[in-house]
Each structure stands twice: as C-alpha cells, then as structure tokens.
Amino acid sequence: MGYVKNSKINLTKILRPEERTKLDPTKDSDFYAFPRFVTHVDEGFIDRLTALYREILSPNTRILDLMSSWVSHLPEEMEFEHIEGHGMNGEELAKNPRLHSYFVQDLNAQPKLPLGDSSFDAVLITVSVQYLQYPEAIFAELYRILKPNGLVVVSFSNRMFYQKAIAAWRDNSDLGRVALVKSYFKSVAGFREVQAIVRPATTPSFLQMLGIMVADPFYAVIGKKESSLGL
DSSP, X not given: OOOXXXXXXXXXXXXXXXXXXXXXXXXXXXXXXXXXXXOSSOHHHHHHHHHHHHXXXXXXXXXXXXXXXXXXOOOTTOOOSEEEEEESOHHHXXXXXXXXXXXXXXTTTOOOOSSOTTOEEEEEXXXXXXXXXXXXXXXXXXXXXXXXXXXXXXXXXXXXXXXGSOHHHHTSOHHHHHHHHHHHHHTBBTEEEEEEEEEOOOSOHHHHHTTOOSSOOEEEEEEEEOSSSOO
C-alpha cells in the first residue's frame, strides 16, 4: 500500500520509507488471525490507564476504541452512548463486553475508516500505535471523525511484537517514542494541546539490562481536535 493523503486535511509526512518497514513483512491479517486473550501490559499500567480515562473522558459520549481487542480498560462505572471497536481479530472483539459494535480492518492496507465525519468524542489507541506504518494517514482520519474538541488518547509501554513494530519505533528510546507520537499529532493541522504523560519504569537499570522488570513504564500522548476548523 502507498501513502494515502486525506484531501480535506492539511497533512505532513513524518516518516521516511525505511522507517515504516517491519522485520516481518507478511500480511498483518495473517499474524493476528489467531485470537490472543491476554493483556500485553501489567496491572499497574492498566490501573493508570483506567484512571486516566476516568479523569479525561466524559460519560454518555461516543468512543472509538481503535486497534482494540477483548478488553478496553474503561472504568466500569462509566456509561457511554456508544463504544465502537476496531481491531484485527473478530473473535477478540466479540468477547469485549464494552463494545456496542465493531469492525475488523487492516489499517496498514486501508487507512480510510468506515465512519462518519465528526461522529466521535474520543478515540483511544492502547499499546498498538507502534504497528502503524502510515500513522499520518490514520491521524488525519482520526481528525476527520472527531467532533470539535474531541480527544485522541494514545497509550503505550515498552512492550511490543518486535517483528511487527515499525523501524521508527523499534530503533527509538522510550522518550523518543513519546516524541514520535507527538509528531503524529503535529502531522495534521488542527490538533492542539498535545501533551504527554511520562511514567518511566522504576526498575534499576542493571536489572533492566538483565531483562528483569518490576513494573511496566506508562506513557500517554493526548491531543485535542481544534474547535474552529469545523471538519
């Protein structure tokens, strides 16, 4: 697939072609064909993410859980008007109790979302942004489907399916990845108030070198759609 530009949105390329490559070039749909009913981060990360959602999301709004699976980590006590799920495995999505509906789509093959303009109040991307080969096109789509003042919340740790993460992610540090996600927001004119939450791992560095981790680091980058452009 080539780079796709949304003609209605001022979009800037961020990544070079070599930065979009993956060690495993096979179809993502094949890689995700078998369901994985596991969580890819620890309980501390999940607790922080749920607390963040509780703080910044509003009840009775429309949420898109992009690149989701069998769990969304939303606060149990919060009710939403509609939660749309997207992912790569229908069995996982079907098991997610928070989703009202869902669709399966390979965003690296087709970044255009089958969703209406200005139709969601928030988009959530949880521990999956590292797999996007055309993040600029995806963030342009997120801008399109968000209502004015709508939020995008991108959360991640240092875990990944290494062979499926893009080179720009694999070859970066944790803080470099925070900067990379910020640049995805900045690739689309109209995102504002982009801010990061940085909670590095507290494990001593010598233990990290041995592969021993006490707790996952927590990173989140949050951006808001500008209210004045009216897309």
